Every structure is written in structure tokens, then in C-alpha cells.
Amino acid sequence: MAKGDHIYIQKGLITHHGIDCGDGTVIHHRGKPAGGRITKTSYSEFAEGKQVYVKPCSYKFSADEIVRRAERRLHEQNYNLFSNNCEHFAMRCTTGQSNSQQVDNSVTARHAGVAAAGGLLLVETTVPAAGLLGAVGFTTTAMLPPVAIAVGAALAAGAVFVAFKKLSELDDKRH
Known part of the structure; x- marks a missing residue:
């Protein structure tokens, strides 16, 4: 890791992001339960004992400018x-650019599930076979209406989205 790197840690289903200041500190935006404030903490406090990764992206600014941009936003409370x-x-x-791949992915997953509802009348899919055969790994094909698949996909995507939000809120309460 180096000064100006966009770094992140994995926190369950979500990731938490910050800017490495190059001096053992990280500037990051904490969630609402922690005041929704942009703060500067030690690298180890940011890492919370987890592996820290560098987010690969096309950096537009120099390392010094990235840190200056982060420092100018310290103490903002608009999470x-x-x-x-x-x-x-x-x-x-x-x-x-103001992007969040996590938010984009959760919204895309929800829309994909709903969009699938407009497909064919029946969709062929593979499902576990009934009874003992299914228990030992045999499968069969079934014809399901796409709305059943779409509703299932939308519910799953919605559950992931809600879990993402709840984990974020729970995790931020620890700060």
C-alpha cells in the first residue's frame, strides 16, 4: 500500500473503503451510527484486524492530490x-467520479430479477430430483414460469441488498 491508494477491507457481505495517507493513517467515511463523519484514523483501526486490499482503478490524480482531496473533506457529516x-x-x-460498485451491483441485481419476469411463458431449468435420487445428486429438468424465477431472483437480490444495508448499519455501530 502507498500514499493515495484507495484501500478497502471486506466486512461480511460489504466492503469498507478509505484513502491511505501514506503516514500510517487512513481517511474514510463512517456510516450513520458512527456519526456519518469523514474521519482520519490509524491504519490498524481502519483495518480492524482484517486484510487490507488496494482497489484497482484508474487514478486521475497524483498521490498528494488524492490525500489533499480527502483531507479537505475531513469532518463532513453527509453520509x-x-x-x-x-x-x-x-x-x-x-x-x-462518485461511484459505488456495491450500490450499483445491488440495484442491478434487483432490476435484473424484475426484468426477467417479462420473458417466455415457461423456462426450462435443472432442479434436484425428488426423494432419495435428489439426495444423492440426481437432477431433473422442470418447466417453470419465468415470473417464479424472477420473483425468486428479485427476492434473493432484495435480501442481499437488505443484508448489505443491515450489516453496514451494525458494523458502523461498532465505531
């Missing part, structure tokens, strides 16, 4: 899970 979270903050500092 919003969907439009101004820790990943939005780190991307804005490094690229000038």
Missing part, C-alpha cells in the same frame, strides 16, 4: 448509504 458512502468518497478522491 448516505446509496449516494454518499465510503466507496463514493474514496472514488471521488481518486478519480473525481
